[in-house]
Every structure is written in structure tokens, then in C-alpha cells.
Amino acid sequence: MMTQYLALKAEAGDCLLFYRMGDFFELFFEDAKLAAQVLDIALTSRGEHLGVPIPMCGVPVHSAEGYLARLIKAGCRVAIAEQVETPEEAKKRGGSKALVARDIVRFVTAGTLTEEALLEPRRANVLAAVCEVRGTCAIAACDISTGRMELEECPPERLGAALARLGASELVAPEGWDDAPAEAFPRPSRDFASEAGEARLKAVHGVATLDGFGQFSRALLAAAGGLIAYLDHAGRGKLPLLLPPVIVGASAHLAMDEATRASLEILVSSQGGRKGSLVEAVDRCVTGAGARQLAEDLAAPLTDRAAIEERLALVAWLHGDALLRGDLRAVLRAAPDVGRALGRIVAGRGSPRDLGQLRDGLSEARRIHDHLLHRADRPALLDRLLPSLSGHGALVDHLTRALVPSPPTERGQGGYIAEGYDAALDELRRISGDARRAIAALEAKYRDQTGIAALKVRHNGVLGYFIEVPAGRADALMMPDSGFTHRQTMAGAVRFNALALHEEASRIAEAGGHALAAEEAHFEEMIALAIAARQSIAATAAALARIDVAAGLAERAAEGGWCPPQVVDEPCLAITGGRHPVVEAALAAKGERFVANDCTLLPDDRLWLVGGPNMGGKSTFLRQNALIVLLAQAGSFVPAEAARVGLVDRLFSRVGASDNLARGRSTFMVEMVETAAILAQASERSFVILDEVGRGTSTYDGLALAWAVVEAVHGVNRCRCLFATHYHELARLADSCEALSLHHVRAREWKGDLVLLHEVAEGPADRSYGLAVAKLAGVPAPVVARAKAVLERLEKGRAETGGLAAGLGDLPLFAAAAEARADLVDTLRERLKGLDVDALSPREALDLLYDLKREAGAEG
Ligand code: ADP
Numbered sequence: 001m002m003t004q005y006l007a008l009k010a011e012a013g014d015c016l017l018f019y020r021m022g023d024f025f026e027l028f029f030e031d032a033k034l035a036a037q038v039l040d041i042a043l044t045s046r047g048e049h050l051g052v053p054i055p056m057c058g059v060p061v062h063s064a065e066g067y068l069a070r071l072i073k074a075g076c077r078v079a080i081a082e083q084v085e086t087p088e089e090a091k092k093r094g095g096s097k098a099l100v101a102r103d104i105v106r107f108v109t110a111g112t113l114t115e116e117a118l119l120e121p122r123r124a125n126v127l128a129a130v131c132e133v134r135g136t137c138a139i140a141a142c143d144i145s146t147g148r149m150e151l152e153e154c155p156p157e158r159l160g161a162a163l164a165r166l167g168a169s170e171l172v173a174p175e176g177w178d179d180a181p182a183e184a185f186p187r188p189s190r191d192f193a194s195e196a197g198e199a200r201l202k203a204v205h206g207v208a209t210l211d212g213f214g215q216f217s218r219a220l221l222a223a224a225g226g227l228i229a230y231l232d233h234a235g236r237g238k239l240p241l242l243l244p245p246v247i248v249g250a251s252a253h254l255a256m257d258e259a260t261r262a263s264l265e266i267l268v269s270s271q272g273g274r275k276g277s278l279v280e281a282v283d284r285c286v287t288g289a290g291a292r293q294l295a296e297d298l299a300a301p302l303t304d305r306a307a308i309e310e311r312l313a314l315v316a317w318l319h320g321d322a323l324l325r326g327d328l329r330a331v332l333r334a335a336p337d338v339g340r341a342l343g344r345i346v347a348g349r350g351s352p353r354d355l356g357q358l359r360d361g362l363s364e365a366r367r368i369h370d371h372l373l374h375r376a377d378r379p380a381l382l383d384r385l386l387p388s389l390s391g392h393g394a395l396v397d398h399l400t401r402a403l404v405p406s407p408p409t410e411r412g413q414g415g416y417i418a419e420g421y422d423a424a425l426d427e428l429r430r431i432s433g434d435a436r437r438a439i440a441a442l443e444a445k446y447r448d449q450t451g452i453a454a455l456k457v458r459h460n461g462v463l464g465y466f467i468e469v470p471a472g473r474a475d476a477l478m479m480p481d482s483g484f485t486h487r488q489t490m491a492g493a494v495r496f497n498a499l500a501l502h503e504e505a506s507r508i509a510e511a512g513g514h515a516l517a518a519e520e521a522h523f524e525e526m527i528a529l530a531i532a533a534r535q536s537i538a539a540t541a542a543a544l545a546r547i548d549v550a551a552g553l554a555e556r557a558a559e560g561g562w563c564p565p566q567v568v569d570e571p572c573l574a575i576t577g578g579r580h581p582v583v584e585a586a587l588a589a590k591g592e593r594f595v596a597n598d599c600t601l602l603p604d605d606r607l608w609l610v611g612g613p614n615m616g617g618k619s620t621f622l623r624q625n626a627l628i629v630l631l632a633q634a635g636s637f638v639p640a641e642a643a644r645v646g647l648v649d650r651l652f653s654r655v656g657a658s659d660n661l662a663r664g665r666s667t668f669m670v671e672m673v674e675t676a677a678i679l680a681q682a683s684e685r686s687f688v689i690l691d692e693v694g695r696g697t698s699t700y701d702g703l704a705l706a707w708a709v710v711e712a713v714h715g716v717n718r719c720r721c722l723f724a725t726h727y728h729e730l731a732r733l734a735d736s737c738e739a740l741s742l743h744h745v746r747a748r749e750w751k752g753d754l755v756l757l758h759e760v761a762e763g764p765a766d767r768s769y770g771l772a773v774a775k776l777a778g779v780p781a782p783v784v785a786r787a788k789a790v791l792e793r794l795e796k797g798r799a800e801t802g803g804l805a806a807g808l809g810d811l812p813l814f815a816a817a818a819e820a821r822a823d824l825v826d827t828l829r830e831r832l833k834g835l836d837v838d839a840l841s842p843r844e845a846l847d848l849l850y851d852l853k854r855e856a857g858a859e860g
Contacts, residue, residue, distance in 0.1 A: 001099055002049060011104055012079035016071065020082045020102060024058040032057045038074045039067055065117045068108055072118065078108045107234040111170025114145050114240065114344045121288030121337065122274075124148075124296060128168035129227035130184065131192045131219070132156065132177060138219035140227035140245070141166050144347065146289075146339035147241030147538050149227075151220045152248040164258040165300050167267065172230050187230055194218040197225020204228060204242050214247045241346030243538050254301040254633050255650040259674045263653040264626055265582070266298055278627060281581040282636065284555040286333040288340070289541055290548025297549065301633035303649060308567050311550065311635025313379040316564055318554035319637070324375075325551050328368065332548050335364040339541035345530050352407035352416035355526050358537065359399035362392040365540045368547070381546075388543040391536060395529055402522055414512075414519045425518045431511040435504045439465060442501055450476060457501065463487060465505040467496045550635075557637035560584075565632035565643040571685055573601040573625065573720055577641030580624035581631075584639065595758040596641070599625045601720040605741050607713065609733065610724045611765030612745035614773045617758035618724035619655070621745065622689040625722060626653050629687055646720075649685040652678045654693060672705075679712055686719040692726065703727050714740055731764040747772075789842045792849055799856070800829050828856055 005028060009017045016035055018025035027035045028046075036043035036057040045053035059067040071078055082105045090098040111127025119125055128141040137159045142149040154162045156179065163171070163181060175186035190196070198221045201210055210216055216224075224245060231239055261267070269276030279298055285291040302308050318325045338361035341354040369389035372378065378386070407416040419426055443457040452473045459465050466487055469477060474494035477484040484496040530537065556562065560581070577596035584594040595617070601608065610618050628638045632645040654674050675693055682688050693709055694702035706727055713721050714737040723730075734742050744765035746757040754772030771791065775784050831852065840848065 008081045015077040015079040018080045023061050026058040028054050028056050069118045072110050079104045080106045109170055112234045114347045122291035124292045126166050126168040127170045129172045129223050131174050131222050133219035133222050136219045138223035140223035144240035145343040147243040149242050149245040150248055151245045161255050161257040164261050191229035192222045192226040194221040197221035200225050200228040213244050238348050241343050260653045263655050281585050285548045285552040286329050287548045288337050289545040293545040294549045297634045301630050305567055308635050310381045314381045314550040315553045317379045318551050319557050328551050336361045342537050351409045352411050353409045356403055356407040362396050365389040385543040388539040414516045417519045417522050428511045428515040432508045435507040438504045468493050553636045562637035562639050565638045565645045568646050570646045572646040574644040575599045575640050578624050579639040580620050581639045583620050597760040604739050607721045607740040608743050610743045613747045613769035616745035616756050618745055619691050621760055622691055622722045622724055626689050648687045652688040655691045682717040682719040684718045688719050688721040690723045
């Protein structure tokens, strides 16, 4: 056995090998140690190999899915080795000692799952292959649970952003490629040959030329080839559902890199889950497929105005008709996940239940079709979707006649083909039904005959049907002429057979066997029909998802009072009464109100510096505007009273280093790498939000960098930008940068307490309120008082030297202003020089401060 195991293990490579033994999948050696740890199950041992006990652990076959899910989540890959012959076949082949033949039937990896239990219903599961051909990168991606396949080409420096959009759960790349993404799993480079890729694509779709699907470059073909080769490997020659590939143009989507996605918390929040993310705040879809489509839309907003407006028109239509929306959502809510059922069927893992889901889903689609057909005022997008919702009449009819109302997931027991569909099958069922009744009658007869009231006819997997009597009453049946044959003696009972029982049991077995075979044949036929119609079924699933997304967005807009954005070509961003959907929801949950804010970026006022105290709402303001752009271009209404959004080509969001968790590199280094990316990539059509950039280093460095970055963004990139900062000194930039204006989040001190108004107003921030924020945060009063004293001295120092940005006076623009103040501080300086600061009590310091102030006032 070990020889067979080791050969399979060699084939499985670095996958964990699930080795089927009866009702268990067993793991051995290092696999067992790892799996026992991840799954928290007992590690035992079995036999010896090279003189040491072999570590072993196992999971029951019937509950293997749950264990698989946990292993995959933990980043493992699993090879499943099944018994490919029965023990009887093995004996026939090689005698009584023959080992049952086993083979790896499938590799289970994060990107190749189709099982309902292993997939998250509201998230797409993407597998991607990447490669580089002559300086161009290409990505082939698919979601095999629904068959969608997408190809994209990009220059190497954009690869990160393109992959970030896809959010693949598994990535493969040719081995030996130096610039392969770190998380990619290496595959033989011959899989990525473009000729082979072309041949594979043609074979999958049964076409002689790919022209009908679009123009494919060498790089695209290579990536597609790598993807299909990997699927072929993982499925051991059985390919999953793949729809014709869609080529995505690099400029078709609003570009956002990984850091931007993370900072805007689009699909996952900073806590790492869906909770607190944008998608959670927006998603009102009633189907899993709708939720997956919405997540995809938010991850890849559009850049084509017509396409955006088309989506918006459908949302607006459903927004305007609450009754229709409610009806549609009720029907959709009840419809099963057609796309994923189809995915399992094409992958060869379909069940009667999946066929039932197709039947129900497709007939619901038809109902929606008929419902919408009578509406004269349909928006264009709906008009295009409508034909996809019907046209499965023959298939639905077939499935309806053939299947019972709720077919089972397992087909081993049969019973899923409806009565009346196949007369021969009904007859077989009648025979076994009769036989069952006959057996029940036999029990009564045998009781009578033997006079043993406790006699029972029972059934188990080993003996089949048998007669059981208590041990004490067995003697009569043991007699040679009793008509009963002894089969088994148990502790308290003895088991017998009888001719009549045997006959009826054989009838059941025979009829049952034939019935199962008949059901199986019908099943295969229906599967073949579904596979033949896979493209149009997938189109129906996609149309249902698109309608659900639009209805969900309309619902969300109605719920939150969102408005339809006006999408325009000029580079502007004019938002009235904008809100942050996630923060607003979080506040609402606590019964607090969100303060709406305006934002008006125009070509001649395109960069806003936003100052104000910590916790004042700067980050929230920045992000809400980025999210409004993102939502608008994804085709959604936006949380505002009115919004005019000039199309954005790339969106960047950066948060100063100290807000970020360490990611291996020094956080300041990360901040600078990300800032460099913006300066290199942002165009006049881009929108950038920068939050406290420069604070990850010393004050001087930070201010200097922030200063230079603002100047560059203003003068070179010329993009729309919101820049939050606590450096007051940056306010001076308003003098030199004509399209830059100053804003701040308002705060007031009221009876010694700080009140944050979360209101964005024009003009520079008057002061930073750092100590007030500290007090608000619960820093003990004596510490705050001490800090106040220190601050006063620091500020005195600042007054003397001209402050942190004093040197900036040397920059030509500020020279004049600095001179005017130069002599003012001289006498004060003399007094200050003579002071022994440490000898002062806080009280004396305060008195002195009044004194100095008076003096300064007298001089001024
Ligand atoms: P900053 O970036 O200025 O430090 P944040 O944007 O992080 O401030 O906001 C701090 C907190 O203030 C938020 O968590 C939120 O609870 C609250 N807040 C921010 N903006 C608003 C607003 N417009 N209306 C109401 N509360 C807000």
C-alpha cells in the first residue's frame, strides 16, 4: 500500500494527498502533521516506514467538504485520490490480496472550487493566470463556478492594479519568470506558449478561429493557455464551464491600485472582513449572483460615459417605481443561483438538485421576462437584457416533467425522477413497492407461523433482508425443516432467512437496480441538455444578476435618500451635501447624525488643502468624495443631494504612514513608494486623495515632503486632489499655487471643551486643537495641563524663530513677508535668552507669557 501511496504522493507534488480508504480520506507523513494542526484533529500513526512509525490522520468522506474548506482557507491545496475500482474488481483482477487501484481524480485549490458548501454565495471566486510576452503582461481570469472568463493586457507597471481589481483567490504564473507576482503558483512555462494557448481556446469552444471572440495578442493567448492548462491539470482532464473570453481594455475601467482599494475599503474593511466595507454599506441585492456582480462593479467602475449612463438609467427607472421594484425583488429572492448550479453541472459535479435549480431559476427568469415585457418605458439596458431571460422553454418543460419538486443532492438512492415521466420506471417502482408491502405482510405471516410476537423482518447493508428473533426463541427456527435458514447469531438475537423473503428481496433488489439505472440515464440526458444550452443559461444568469444589482441599488438609494449623479466629461467634481455611506451608517446605528459636506473641485480650483483638528472629519471627507466618484462610475446613485462628476480615469487614495499597520517594509517607506506611484501616474483626469502624507517621518522631513508633493500634484499632475494635513505651514502654498484653495473642518472650544462640528469650511485652520483632542480622548487632566505649559514655551520659541516654516522665507515667494517680521522679535529674544525655563513654575510661566505678550503688543 505504501508503494501505491508514495507514487500518488509524488504525483500530487506539494498538494496534501487525501488518500481514500473505505469511508475515510487518510493523510500520512508531513501531510498528516500539517492537516492535523490546521484541522485540529488527532494525529495517530500506522505501521512503519523505514523503521519509524508513519504519522497519520483522517477525515470521514461524508464530511470531507468542511475539512477541505478549512484547509483551502489556510492556503493548502489538496489532491483527492479515490478508489477507482471496487474491492470485488480488485480481487477479480489480482486475487484476494490485490490492492484496490487508486488515482488522483481532482486537485482542490482555492481557485478551482465549485462546491456550494465551499463557495461564498456573495463573492466571486476568481482563478487567474499571468505571464509576460515581450514586455507586455497578460492576465487570463475566470470564475469557474459561473464560467466567466476575462482577458486583459497591460504594461508590467500596471499589473499590480489589474490584479488588484480581480482579487483572485488563486494565481498561477510560468515558473522561472523573475517578475512573477510573489503570491503566484509556478506552473510549467510550456503551458504558457501562445500557439498552444490558441489551440486550447479553440478546442474549448469548438471553433476553428477565434475571430468571433475578438483580437487576441500573443500575450493574451499565452495567458489563456496557461489558465486552461492549469484547469485541465486540476480537473485531471475534465474542464469546467468556460464561456467565450471577454477582452477587457485597460482603459475600460477606473484604475485603482492595491493601496487605493485597501484604503477605500471597497470590498474588505481595514479589519479584514466584509463588515465595514463599502460593498456592505451598498449591497441590497437579494441574490448571491447579484451581490457578486455588485462587488465586481464596485471593484471595476467604468470609464465610458454611455455605459455608465445606461446603468444609471435602469437604476433610476427602478428607483421611480417602488411597486415594480418590490415585485421584482420578491421573485428574484426566491430564485436559485442558476450560474453556480450550471458551473457544477459542466464541471461534472452536478446533482439532481442542481438540475432542479436550473428548472426553478430559468422559469423565474421567464416570469420576470413576461412581467417586464408589457412595460413600454423600458430603459435601453433592460431592453438588451430581456431576450436573455426567456428562450429556455423546452429545457424547463423537460426538467419540470422529469424531476420531483425538490430533487436531492445525492443521486445514489434514486427517487429524483418524477412519477409519470417514464412508464417503465414507474412499473419498476411499483414492483419494488409491491415487494416491500409483501415483505411487511411476510412479517405478520411468520409471526403467526412461529408464534413469536417479537419476530421482526429487518434490513441492513451487509445481510440485506433477514428475520430476527430473540435468542431464547430461536430453537424452533433452527430445526432443519422449519423453513428458515440460519444466517447470524448475535448477543441477544438470532437472524434467519426464508425462501419467500429471499424472493421478495431479490425482486426489490432487481427492480431497484433497474430503476436506478433508468433514473441515471434520464439524469445524464438532462445534464447533456443543460450543457448544450450552457451559454444561453449563463446569459440568463448574468441578466438576472444585472437586474438584481440595479434593483438593489435603487432600493439603497431610496433607503438613504441618494441622488443620481450627473456624469460629465469636464474634469470637475461638484458635490452638494455629500456623505460617507459607511460612516453615516455607523453613526446612524448609534443614533448620531452625519454632517453632510460640499466639495467643488474645478479646473481653476482643483486642489483643496483640508486642515483642522484630528478627529475633525478630514479623512471621512476625503474618502466620501472618492467613494462618490467610484459609486457614480459603477452606475450607482450616490449619497449626496446633488453630484456632478467629471469622469475620472484613475483614482488614488493614500493615508499617511502612521495610520497604516506595518506591512513588512517600514511604513514610511511604503508611504513614499505609494506617493511616488501617484506622482508618476496621475493624469489631468485623475482624482487623488492624500491624507496626512509626510507624517510618517520627522516634522521637518514630513513638512518638506508634503510641501513638495502638493506643488508637484498641483503643477505637474494637475489632477483633482484633496489633501488633508495638520501642517499649518502648508497654508502658505495658497499664495504660489493658483488652483489651490484652503479649507478646514470646523471646531469650537465651548466652556473649555472642544466641539468637533465635522463641517468643512473655507479658509485655513486657525489652530490644531491637539490638546483639546487629547482631553476629549481622556488623557488625564494633569498631563494635559503639563502639555499646555510645554506648548506655550514651544510657541514662544516659535514666535522667536519664525516657526517651523521660517526657512521657507528663503523661498523667493515668501521672502518679503518674512522680512517684515524680522525686527519685531528682537527685544523679546533678549528677554527670552536670559530665562532659566526649568526654574519657572507653570504659574510663573503663565505670568511671564502675559508679560511677554503685552510687550510684543506694545512693540507691534
Ligand atoms: P480626521 O481625519 O480629521 O482625524 P476622521 O475623518 O477620521 O477625522 O473622523 C473622525 C470621526 O469623526 C469619525 O470616525 C466619525 O465618527 C466622525 N465624523 C467624521 N466626519 C463626520 C461627519 N461629516 N459627520 C459626523 N461625524 C463625522
